[in-house]
Amino acid sequence: MNNLVVIPILIPLVTALLLLFFRKNIFWQRVVSIISALLALGVSILLAITVAQDGIQVSQIGNWPAPYGITMVADLFSAIMVMLSAVMAIAIIAYSFNYIDRKREEYFYYPLLQLVLMGINGSFLTGDIFNLFVFFEILLIGSYMLLSLGGEKYQLQEAVKYMIINILASSLFLVAIALLYGVTGTLNMADLAVKIAALEDTRVITVISMLFFAVFAIKAALFPLYFWLPGSYHAPPTPITTLFAALLTKVGVYALVRTFTLIFVQDVSFTHTVILVIAGFTMSLGVLGAVAQMDFKRILAYHSISQVGYMVMGLGLYTVTGLVGTIFFIVHHSLIKSSLFLISGITEKITGTTDLRKLGGLLTAFPLVGWLFFIASFALAGTPPLSGFFSKFLLIKAGLDIGQHAIVAVSILVGTLTLFSMVKIFYYAFWGKEPHKYIPKDGTKWVRLTPAVIYLITLSALIGVNFEWFYSYALMASEQLMNPEIYIEAVLGRGGH
Amino acid sequence: MNNLILRTIAKRTFYLFVAFSLYLLFRGHNLPGGGFIAGLLTVAAIVLQYLAFDIKYVQKLLPIDYINVAVMGLVLATLTGIGGMFLGYPFLTQAFDYYTIPIFGTVELATALLFDIGVYLVVIGSVLTIISAIGDEKPWNS
Numbered sequence: 001m002n003n004l005v006v007i008p009i010l011i012p013l014v015t016a017l018l019l020l021f022f023r024k025n026i027f028w029q030r031v032v033s034i035i036s037a038l039l040a041l042g043v044s045i046l047l048a049i050t051v052a053q054d055g056i057q058v059s060q061i062g063n064w065p066a067p068y069g070i071t072m073v074a075d076l077f078s079a080i081m082v083m084l085s086a087v088m089a090i091a092i093i094a095y096s097f098n099y100i101d102r103k104r105e106e107y108f109y110y111p112l113l114q115l116v117l118m119g120i121n122g123s124f125l126t127g128d129i130f131n132l133f134v135f136f137e138i139l140l141i142g143s144y145m146l147l148s149l150g151g152e153k154y155q156l157q158e159a160v161k162y163m164i165i166n167i168l169a170s171s172l173f174l175v176a177i178a179l180l181y182g183v184t185g186t187l188n189m190a191d192l193a194v195k196i197a198a199l200e201d202t203r204v205i206t207v208i209s210m211l212f213f214a215v216f217a218i219k220a221a222l223f224p225l226y227f228w229l230p231g232s233y234h235a236p237p238t239p240i241t242t243l244f245a246a247l248l249t250k251v252g253v254y255a256l257v258r259t260f261t262l263i264f265v266q267d268v269s270f271t272h273t274v275i276l277v278i279a280g281f282t283m284s285l286g287v288l289g290a291v292a293q294m295d296f297k298r299i300l301a302y303h304s305i306s307q308v309g310y311m312v313m314g315l316g317l318y319t320v321t322g323l324v325g326t327i328f329f330i331v332h333h334s335l336i337k338s339s340l341f342l343i344s345g346i347t348e349k350i351t352g353t354t355d356l357r358k359l360g361g362l363l364t365a366f367p368l369v370g371w372l373f374f375i376a377s378f379a380l381a382g383t384p385p386l387s388g389f390f391s392k393f394l395l396i397k398a399g400l401d402i403g404q405h406a407i408v409a410v411s412i413l414v415g416t417l418t419l420f421s422m423v424k425i426f427y428y429a430f431w432g433k434e435p436h437k438y439i440p441k442d443g444t445k446w447v448r449l450t451p452a453v454i455y456l457i458t459l460s461a462l463i464g465v466n467f468e469w470f471y472s473y474a475l476m477a478s479e480q481l482m483n484p485e486i487y488i489e490a491v492l493g494r495g496g497h
Numbered sequence: 498m499n500n501l502i503l504r505t506i507a508k509r510t511f512y513l514f515v516a517f518s519l520y521l522l523f524r525g526h527n528l529p530g531g532g533f534i535a536g537l538l539t540v541a542a543i544v545l546q547y548l549a550f551d552i553k554y555v556q557k558l559l560p561i562d563y564i565n566v567a568v569m570g571l572v573l574a575t576l577t578g579i580g581g582m583f584l585g586y587p588f589l590t591q592a593f594d595y596y597t598i599p600i601f602g603t604v605e606l607a608t609a610l611l612f613d614i615g616v617y618l619v620v621i622g623s624v625l626t627i628i629s630a631i632g633d634e635k636p637w638n639s
Contacts, residue, residue, distance in 0.1 A: 006588040013575060020568040062589040072588075 005059040005072045008121045011040045016114035033110045041086035048079040056490035067191040073127035076477035081124040088246045095452040096239040116142035130187045158235035165228045169218040176211035190491035202266035209264035220252025223281040226305045233301035238345030246338040253311045261481045276316030280410045283309030287417040296344045296354040323478035325394035332387035336379045339456040349446045361434035370430045377422035387463040507549035514542030532613035536620025567622025574615030
């Protein structure tokens with residue numbers, strides 16, 4: 001029993017409540033938000049250290065014992081994800097201070113951010129599949145509101161699409177949970193793993209697992225269910241897009257990894273092959289979408305799809321190295337894709353557009369933005385010594401280890417196309433001559449947006465430089481994932497129940 | 498709308514509604530009822546006033562910002578959950594004991610009731626906010 005596990009969920013909740021008390025006082029909204037984000041980072045680091053030293057931490061909510069009550073579990077993978085969400089929250093909140101307009105700030109922008117963070121952390125920490133559904137709903141309700149906040153026409157149009165697809169996914173999720181409960185009679189993930197392992201005929205479980213796969217594939221934007229993503233990433237203001245890109249799709253990937261390493265491992269040769277094939281399609285079609293686009297934010301959004309394919313590829317390979325690759329890729333993608341989105345926000349502040357055809361010459365006029373973009377795009381394409389290289393290297397190595405040459409070939413080809421489309425942005429937006437002299441509307445206010453980007457890129461470089469150290473923790477996390485007995489024992493006690 | 502029968506009934510039944518909703522709230526811990534349904538019933542009582550009279554009249558009657566009611570409820574529920582953590586129990590652990598109170602006799606008092614009151618306030622606050630927002634049509638740029 002350790003209450004530390006629920007604190008990353010409680011911090012955003014309490015912060016959101018505090019913020020609601022002085023919702024028109026923007027100054028205190030900002031101060032409290034950023035303090036709480038720093039606090040959350042501290043707690044999540046503490047949690048990660050505890051988990052790394054003492055093993056998986058468990059809290060039985062309401063003191064109800066394991067298969068009956070709701071269990072909160074932090075293994076190393078969850079702890080890493082919670083830490084990642086805190087790191088991202090700091091960047092997004094700090095960036096919002098100078099980006100989000102006053103109207104939105106007054107209309108619950110910061111409390112909503114905190115509620116979404118609460119849903120995200122809850123999804124990472126829960127050990128109960130129905131509770132996972134509840135936390136999904138919390139973060140979705142927050143994200144619906146963030147997406148439509150401001151009520152611009154284009155925003156509402158995309159928000160409706162996003163809502164419909166997610167309500168559909170949630171209903172499917174509920175049906176899948178009901179089916180699973182009907183077969184096994186339990187909702188606790190560890191208990192589910194025990195009960196499914198004891199089943200004689202697991203064909204029905206394979207069917208249910210594919211339902212879950214479809215649900216999480218919608219959340220993570222996998223092929224062929226990614227069509228909602230580019231629009232909803234393009235519509236809201238940049239910090240919200242960044243939150244979506246950095247964390248919301250990751251929740252889907254996290255749920256996939258959790259369920260397909262702990263619960264649905266009864267027919268790996270079928271389920272994980274499906275995952276691998278879908279991963280290949282997601283990567284290649286996502287990047288082809290990016291190649292075809294001519295809008296800064298849209299290219300980045302299509303890239304996100306393609307990159308989720310890489311994360312899922314590690315799961316599909318289903319080896320320790322593959323999952324290490326997945327963990328690295330999740331962290332790398334959050335840091336770098338967010339910094340790219342934040343840079344697109346800066347260029348939008350400077351020039352007033354994200355259309356590449358109307359941009360040009362930013363490198364000479366605004367060298368800081370240009371070089372930041374240069375570093376980030378090379379990290380995304382996987383150039384050493386930044387984090388992108390190591391995550392792709394691990395995935396490719398894992399693929400070669402077990403002889404999955406097709407997916408390795410696809411991933412390398414996609415890497416090249418990724419570089420191509422990043423160069424395209426660089427070529428159109430940063431090289432060449434300015435079509436006209438850019439005069440930023442808010443003067444030099446855009447400079448204040450850069451620290452968040454520098455912070456993220458520095459972290460990415462830090463991971464690249466300190467690779468060995470991070471690798472040892474990712475390896476531990478992945479070994480925990482590949483040995484679900486440890487998780488089951490931590491939740492249910494020795495030898496099941 | 499100017500409907501004498503509706504207005505008379507709405508006025509008289511208001512207290513009945515609220516009393517019954519409180520009854521549901523307090524029995525809800527171990528019997529059917531609870532904060533959610535009690536909150537909805539209270540809302541129904543207030544919405545009936547909206548229908549019978551008009552928004553301005555009800556707002557004069559209840560000069561509260563409904564959002565604050567919801568926030569108070571959330572705070573109460575959260576604090577109930579956190580309270581046990583200071584005593585070393587997991588989040589949301591509840592405690593109960595039996596007390597003898599004059600008039601009522603022996604009653605079971607549980608911290609779950611505090612949580613339920615929180616839920617009650619959240620339901621009242623949020624549903625009334627939604628209804629008055631729809632009824633009021635306050636645009637974004639006002």
